[in-house]
Amino acid sequence: MSKQPARIALAFALLVSACAGSHVDEPESPLPSDERADYAIFALRCSKCHSLARPLDSGIDDDEYWRRYVERMRRQPASGISLADTVPILRFLRAYSRAQRKRKQAQMEPPADDASAPNARTPRVPGSR
Amino acid sequence: MSVSRRSVTLFACLLTLGVLLGLFAPRPLRAAEEYNFAGSAQLDYHYVASGPRNQDVPGPSSTFQGFTMEAGLKVAVDISDHLSANVKACYGCHGFDIDMAYFDYRARDEFNLRVGRFSPSFGAFNLRHDPANHMLSDKPLPYDMGRMLRKGDWNNGVLPSPFPSSGVEIGGSHWAGTTLQFDYALYAVTGFKNYNDPHPTDLNFQETHLPYFVGSAVRPATGARLAFTARGSATVDATLGASGMLGSYDLKSELTYVIVGADFALRVQRTAFRFEYLLRRQQFDTQNPDIFKYAIAERGGDFFTKQGAFAEVEQPLSSLFDVTARVDGMLRRGNVSNLAIGSGADAATSLSPLAYRSYVIRETLGLECALERNFRLKGSAEFWQFSYPDSLGQKTALSMHVGAVGSF
Numbered sequence: 001m002s003k004q005p006a007r008i009a010l011a012f013a014l015l016v017s018a019c020a021g022s023h024v025d026e027p028e029s030p031l032p033s034d035e036r037a038d039y040a041i042f043a044l045r046c047s048k049c050h051s052l053a054r055p056l057d058s059g060i061d062d063d064e065y066w067r068r069y070v071e072r073m074r075r076q077p078a079s080g081i082s083l084a085d086t087v088p089i090l091r092f093l094r095a096y097s098r099a100q101r102k103r104k105q106a107q108m109e110p111p112a113d114d115a116s117a118p119n120a121r122t123p124r125v126p127g128s129r
Numbered sequence: 130m131s132v133s134r135r136s137v138t139l140f141a142c143l144l145t146l147g148v149l150l151g152l153f154a155p156r157p158l159r160a161a162e163e164y165n166f167a168g169s170a171q172l173d174y175h176y177v178a179s180g181p182r183n184q185d186v187p188g189p190s191s192t193f194q195g196f197t198m199e200a201g202l203k204v205a206v207d208i209s210d211h212l213s214a215n216v217k218a219c220y221g222c223h224g225f226d227i228d229m230a231y232f233d234y235r236a237r238d239e240f241n242l243r244v245g246r247f248s249p250s251f252g253a254f255n256l257r258h259d260p261a262n263h264m265l266s267d268k269p270l271p272y273d274m275g276r277m278l279r280k281g282d283w284n285n286g287v288l289p290s291p292f293p294s295s296g297v298e299i300g301g302s303h304w305a306g307t308t309l310q311f312d313y314a315l316y317a318v319t320g321f322k323n324y325n326d327p328h329p330t331d332l333n334f335q336e337t338h339l340p341y342f343v344g345s346a347v348r349p350a351t352g353a354r355l356a357f358t359a360r361g362s363a364t365v366d367a368t369l370g371a372s373g374m375l376g377s378y379d380l381k382s383e384l385t386y387v388i389v390g391a392d393f394a395l396r397v398q399r400t401a402f403r404f405e406y407l408l409r410r411q412q413f414d415t416q417n418p419d420i421f422k423y424a425i426a427e428r429g430g431d432f433f434t435k436q437g438a439f440a441e442v443e444q445p446l447s448s449l450f451d452v453t454a455r456v457d458g459m460l461r462r463g464n465v466s467n468l469a470i471g472s473g474a475d476a477a478t479s480l481s482p483l484a485y486r487s488y489v490i491r492e493t494l495g496l497e498c499a500l501e502r503n504f505r506l507k508g509s510a511e512f513w514q515f516s517y518p519d520s521l522g523q524k525t526a527l528s529m530h531v532g533a534v535g536s537f
Contacts, residue, residue: 044364047399050262053502053536058165065163068207075238075302077250077312078358078368078394084307 038092045081045089046073061097066090163207166537169261170200173507173532177278179523193276194528197222199260203229211235215247219291222275223338228293239301243316248291249298250314250354251372252405253392258290264443265495266507266530270457271407271437274334277491278513278526282483284470287407287437287459288388289334294318296349310358312370320350320376321386325473328420329379330413330466332386350376356392368394384412401443409435413466420477422465423485433463451497453509458490488516495530507532 031039046052060066070089074081081089177194203217217229231245248255254272257263267276274289296318303311323333356370372390377383390407412432415425425431439457446452463485467477495509513526 048396049256051536054167057503057537060165068163069165072207072213075235076256077302078253078310078356080310080358080360080366082304082307
């Protein structure tokens with residue numbers, strides 16, 4: 001009997017065990033603590049139907065537009081997004097947009113040589129697939 | 130045009146109701162249009178390790194081995210708090226298609242009027258049919274649209290997804306507190322067709338994707354969906370749904386199809402379990418008994434049934450990896466046509482390999498790796514079991530998918 005299937009299964013098991021130590025919701029780099037709770041709700045609700053890349057890379061940076069966007073998603077059948085959920089979701093998305101805007105502005109400004117240059121990097125979002 | 134008077138009356142009533150509700154709904158002071166562009170593309174290589182048909186070109190009885198490309202570009206426009214529009218063009222094995230082109234007029238959460246071209250509400254999978262929104266390279270068998278082995282024998286899945294059609298849908302959601310969500314949808318759409326065959330024996334899904342979308346003579350297909358979502362805690366929710374669709378698909382509107390389905394989904398944290406069951410009862414033309422494999426039974430000899438189901442578990446392993454395990458299958462019962470669907474022929478040249486009762490079962494294990502937030506690799510292995518042998522006498526097959534999907 002060929003040993004190849006057993007080898008494939010073993011390789012797969014090793015891969016799974018190697019990955020199982022970390023968790024998808026665990027921050028890779030810390031978000032501010034108030035944003036972390038909002039992010040958790042955003043990640044849980046929005047990943048039900050699509051990857052988180054969709055909203056995070058949508059390019060939306062207008063608060064009013066986020067409100068309509070989240071409202072449209074909330075009304076999707078079986079979304080599981082209640083009216084109460086939209087508050088932390090919008091709070092996170094707006095904070096994320098603000099950070100994005102700062103990052104864009106910083107990119108447009110000429111590079112500063114001194115160490116006091118504003119650090120306007122977008123916080124890295126964990127598990128944002 | 131043979132659209133029934135009852136359907137026209139129903140459509141007019143729904144439209145009037147929508148307009149009246151809209152007149153009384155609070156209006157925004159200004160209508161600021163907001164555009165959002167989104168898109169995805171998946172390239173997948175399907176390798177079939179066994180089976181005599183894996184060298185065939187695509188077509189009846191063939192197995193599709195090789196590259197497939199699926200791509201979609203969507204524009205969503207929020208015109209006001211009550212009005213939005215969606216247009217999505219997609220490209221797949223069938224060429225270009227307009228998957229969505231509709232307006233949503235939302236008087237309130239419980240009443241939304243959708244008009245245009247869209248996939249009517251059926252089942253739970255269709256919401257995730259875009260390859261960027263599901264973890265495996267291909268769809269579950271009940272919703273398969275041409276990727277399955279021996280697809281020509283089976284004429285695809287029970288309800289190949291997506292299934293865009295032109296028409297109107299009324300739907301909505303109601304929350305009871307913060308734990309129960311109730312969804313409903315009622316629709317009338319063009320539905321499926323088979324105008325090519327002089328004696329139709331099954332739906333011709335290819336016709337649904339042709340640029341000429343007009344359903345000139347058929348009555349609208351009608352259907353409904355009900356779903357309940359319950360939240361047990363902040364991280365647990367479950368959805369139970371039921372769907373049904375009824376339509377006719379021939380030029381004379383005499384041959385009917387009925388599709389019913391039930392779905393269940395459970396989510397605990399980011400772990401998802403999903404189950405769906407679909408059944409299609411398909412009437413066929415028996416005027417030319419020579420095209421059938423078996424003698425036409427006097428009672429119940431003018432239809433077949435096709436059932437399909439899948440169960441899957443999706444588990445994130447880390448910020449990079451997701452694993453998915455799926456079992457799916459289909460069971461077909463009833464007489465078998467020896468003609469290729471949509472060929473327009475009226476004389477059979479070979480026998481269909483399907484028997485009066487045939488089934489297929491598939492087991493899949495897949496791994497997805499997110500290289501970037503918007504770019505993921507997909508790999509999966511599939512083990513197939515058929516109730517009937519192929520020309521080499523094999524009832525099983527092994528196939529593998531390797532693909533990449535990007536979204537924006």
